[in-house]
Amino acid sequence: MTQKPEVRAEAARLQAFFAASGAQVVDADILQPAETLLDLYGEDIRARAYVTNDPLRGEQMLRPDFTVPVVQMHMDSGASPARYVYSGEVFRRQEEDTDRATEFFQVGYEIFDGANPAASDAEVFALFQEVLSPLGLRAATGDIGILKAAVEGLATSEARRAALLRHIWRPHRFRTLLDRFGGRTPVASSRAKLLKNLEDTEAQDLIKDAGRVIGLRRPSEIIARLETLQEDAKEPNLSETEVELLETIMRLRETAPNVLEALRDIAIDLPSISNAVGQLSARLDALAELGVDVDSLDFETSYGRSTMEYYDGFVFGFYVHGRPDLPPVATGGRYDALTQVLGQGKSIPAVGGVVRPGLTWKMREGAL
Amino acid sequence: MSDAATLKLGVPSKGRLMEKTFDWFGARGVTLRRTGAEREYAGAVEGVDGLELVLLSAGEIPRELAAGRIHLGVTGTDLIREKLAAWEMQVAELAPMGFGHADLVMAVPQCWVDVETLDDLDAVAAQFRKTHGFRLRIATKYHRLVRNFLKDQGVADYQLVDSQGATEGTVKHETAEMVADITSTGDTLRANHLKVLSDGVVHKSQATLLKSRKADWDGGRREILRALETALRTADE
Numbered sequence: 001m002t003q004k005p006e007v008r009a010e011a012a013r014l015q016a017f018f019a020a021s022g023a024q025v026v027d028a029d030i031l032q033p034a035e036t037l038l039d040l041y042g043e044d045i046r047a048r049a050y051v052t053n054d055p056l057r058g059e060q061m062l063r064p065d066f067t068v069p070v071v072q073m074h075m076d077s078g079a080s081p082a083r084y085v086y087s088g089e090v091f092r093r094q095e096e097d098t099d100r101a102t103e104f105f106q107v108g109y110e111i112f113d114g115a116n117p118a119a120s121d122a123e124v125f126a127l128f129q130e131v132l133s134p135l136g137l138r139a140a141t142g143d144i145g146i147l148k149a150a151v152e153g154l155a156t157s158e159a160r161r162a163a164l165l166r167h168i169w170r171p172h173r174f175r176t177l178l179d180r181f182g183g184r185t186p187v188a189s190s191r192a193k194l195l196k197n198l199e200d201t202e203a204q205d206l207i208k209d210a211g212r213v214i215g216l217r218r219p220s221e222i223i224a225r226l227e228t229l230q231e232d233a234k235e236p237n238l239s240e241t242e243v244e245l246l247e248t249i250m251r252l253r254e255t256a257p258n259v260l261e262a263l264r265d266i267a268i269d270l271p272s273i274s275n276a277v278g279q280l281s282a283r284l285d286a287l288a289e290l291g292v293d294v295d296s297l298d299f300e301t302s303y304g305r306s307t308m309e310y311y312d313g314f315v316f317g318f319y320v321h322g323r324p325d326l327p328p329v330a331t332g333g334r335y336d337a338l339t340q341v342l343g344q345g346k347s348i349p350a351v352g353g354v355v356r357p358g359l360t361w362k363m364r365e366g367a368l
Numbered sequence: 369m370s371d372a373a374t375l376k377l378g379v380p381s382k383g384r385l386m387e388k389t390f391d392w393f394g395a396r397g398v399t400l401r402r403t404g405a406e407r408e409y410a411g412a413v414e415g416v417d418g419l420e421l422v423l424l425s426a427g428e429i430p431r432e433l434a435a436g437r438i439h440l441g442v443t444g445t446d447l448i449r450e451k452l453a454a455w456e457m458q459v460a461e462l463a464p465m466g467f468g469h470a471d472l473v474m475a476v477p478q479c480w481v482d483v484e485t486l487d488d489l490d491a492v493a494a495q496f497r498k499t500h501g502f503r504l505r506i507a508t509k510y511h512r513l514v515r516n517f518l519k520d521q522g523v524a525d526y527q528l529v530d531s532q533g534a535t536e537g538t539v540k541h542e543t544a545e546m547v548a549d550i551t552s553t554g555d556t557l558r559a560n561h562l563k564v565l566s567d568g569v570v571h572k573s574q575a576t577l578l579k580s581r582k583a584d585w586d587g588g589r590r591e592i593l594r595a596l597e598t599a600l601r602t603a604d605e
Contacts, residue, residue: 042503043515043528095453095512166494166524173490173522180487190484190566203481211478211561215539215546217496225482225495 003361007105010361011087014107017131018085023109026084028069030091034059036068040341041309050091062091066108067335071342071350074112080348081113087357100327101358110352118279120351121314121334122286128318128330128353129292135363137318137329141256142303143283144168145276145313145334146263150249153272154242156181157235159228169309171302178246183237195233198226245270249301256284256299283314304331310338314351320359320368329363330355373587374420375596378432378441379411381423385575388467389442392575396600416599418592427451429578434458436582439589440596446472446550446573450510459578463600468575469552472510474568476546477539478561486521486567489546493525496545507531507544510570514548517570536560 019025031054037045049064063069066086074082087107094100109127111120129139151164160181167174179185197206203223213219245266252259263277288294304315313334320326332353340347362368379400380386390400398415402423411421422438429443430451442465452458476483483492496504504526508514511528518526529544536556538544548570551557557564579593 038527039503042524043526044519046511046528047515047519098454098457163491163494167522170522170524172520173524176487176522188485188487188566194481194484206481207479210481211563213477213479214561215477215479216500216542217477217480217492217545219479221495221499222480222482225492229482 003358007358007361010357010364011105011107014131014355014357014360015085015087018107018109018127021083021127023083023085026070026073026086027088028063028066028073028086030063030089031057031060032063032069033057034061036072036342037061037064040068040338047095048092050093063088064092065090065354066106067110067338067352068342070108070110071339071348074110074350075339075343075346075348081111081115083113084108084110084352099325105357106354107357108352108354110350112348112350114349117313117334117349117351118282118286120349121283122290122292124332124351124353125287125314125316126290126292128316128332128355132318132330132355132360135329135360136321138298138321139316139318140298140300140303141314141316142300143276143280143314144304144308144311145279146273146301147246147249147305148312149273149276150246150270153270154238154246156238157232159232160235160238168312169305171306178238178243181235181238182240182243184243187233191229194226195230198230203227241269249273252299252301254299256280256294256297259299259301260284279313304333308333310335310341312337316353318355320363323368326359326368327356329359372418373589373592374418375440375589375592376420376422376438376583377413378422378424378429378438378443380426380429380442385426385442385468386423388575389465392465392467397602398596398599416592416596418588419596430455430459433578433580434582436580436584439580439583439585439593441578441580442575443578444468444470444573445576446470446510446513446571448576448578449571450513453512458581460581461576462579462597463577465575465577468573470550470573471552472513472548472550472570472573473557473564474506474514474546474548474570475536475551475557475562475564478558478563480563484566486523486565489565489568490521490523490525493523497525503527504546505529505544506546506548507535507538508548509535510548510550513570536562 034051050062052060054060070084089103090106091103094102111124113120148168151161154161164177167177203226207219207222249266252262260281267274267277284294304311308315311333315333317328318330319328330353334351336347336349339350379389393400400421401412403412404410411423413419413421424432426443427447429441430448432438433441434452448455483489493504506526507529509532514528531538535547535549538547
């Protein structure tokens, strides 16, 4: 921790850079109510954040990032559009990798502006690229909105589409669901037996015969799900063509213009992605206008799916070449979905990113 | 400083786990026994010179191994994985001992006729959260193991509630919707109207002889370990 004054100075330099583009400087409490974060991220956050206890305020977390407090602050202020910059320490428990920092600086830049999403996306990325350009990093980009739109357009039941959408950020479960809906994995024998039993036994009797009814989940909820299962059993499998289209989309990894071209071809068979593809095209134009070399920009449709929950559109990251052991120097993206959860119905188009001054400083010093 | 370096072997201080551990070592020509009064946690070793018996609560053995205060220890693999982050960097498994079998399992009420697999559980967790406005509660004392398991399996919309005892009763008392608990026969689960998910085995545990990676292995201690390993190997052949 001996380098802290230098990292602090580097953080100030980065913050000044973003502030110069017109962003308002904001700050957030280090202690955040655990409830909000747990509700948002679920149990996984406990593995990543330090939890402490306040006798009056209950469970608190040392802020694992600034996103939640900044979104809340913005929603309370009601001012729109707005641009914010912040700088400070964040705290992350490390359960697997003892070499990863548990306490480090983060400088972030966030735009809340729904007028022109493509332009906002491009503005954030171009600013990060500009401030990081002397470091020779590798940029990765993606767009989770494309997979989302593809799922929304599948010719299947609303329930199945919702199940897939819920697991966009959990590739393993997404795969399992897709295999089941596509008929690639057989119906579990226990499920087949259950459906058979339901043919000649009332759901209520099945429940009664199974054992004493205990717990908060009531028989009415069990019956409702049994009905859902019966409905779902009637649902035809997803067509092989659709599953393959989805797989092709998930595999796309090329320069941005090549991916765009491939997606335009796919959109002919899967028109539901047309808007998302149009959005990608508009973003690339906006990026080119800001001087980003779009022709050589890497684009991966599945980028950020397992690491960036709630990012539901444009996503990006900057990495040190040949150092997969290091965390990304900067990451960011569009997180409209998060503002929707936090805003309880109200949602605000939001895009932003964070950079780690601890890493940029080390690189500038030639220490990496 | 003592005259000669000793190798400390941590063994559960009471109950069947201690007896079985003594039997296991005894069958391999290493005699472990308690000495002194009934309530005094002192022990003696015959068969390997320099090996010292330390009697400890089974739950403390992972921590003592990780701190390097004991060189070897006997405990369940469930406790090692639960209590030690990045356990493989802190301890090494020398030998599974073939007793103390227990499975950490995910169990739901028997009346949940619609739930047999993790896939069902995940769907029900989404339904439950929508209906009740909070995440489905799983009572357990194995937070790390259960959280990692459900993360790997991609199950969402649940929360863990801590339960250090009588976990099976939490569902009836409506402080949790289901449990993740240790079972060897499943009898207690059944008696509490719970059933195990078909793919809900989080971890299969058994008593295991472990070596600390953090302890001081110099001063002749490596030789003592080698002598012990030779004794154990010879008996197994």
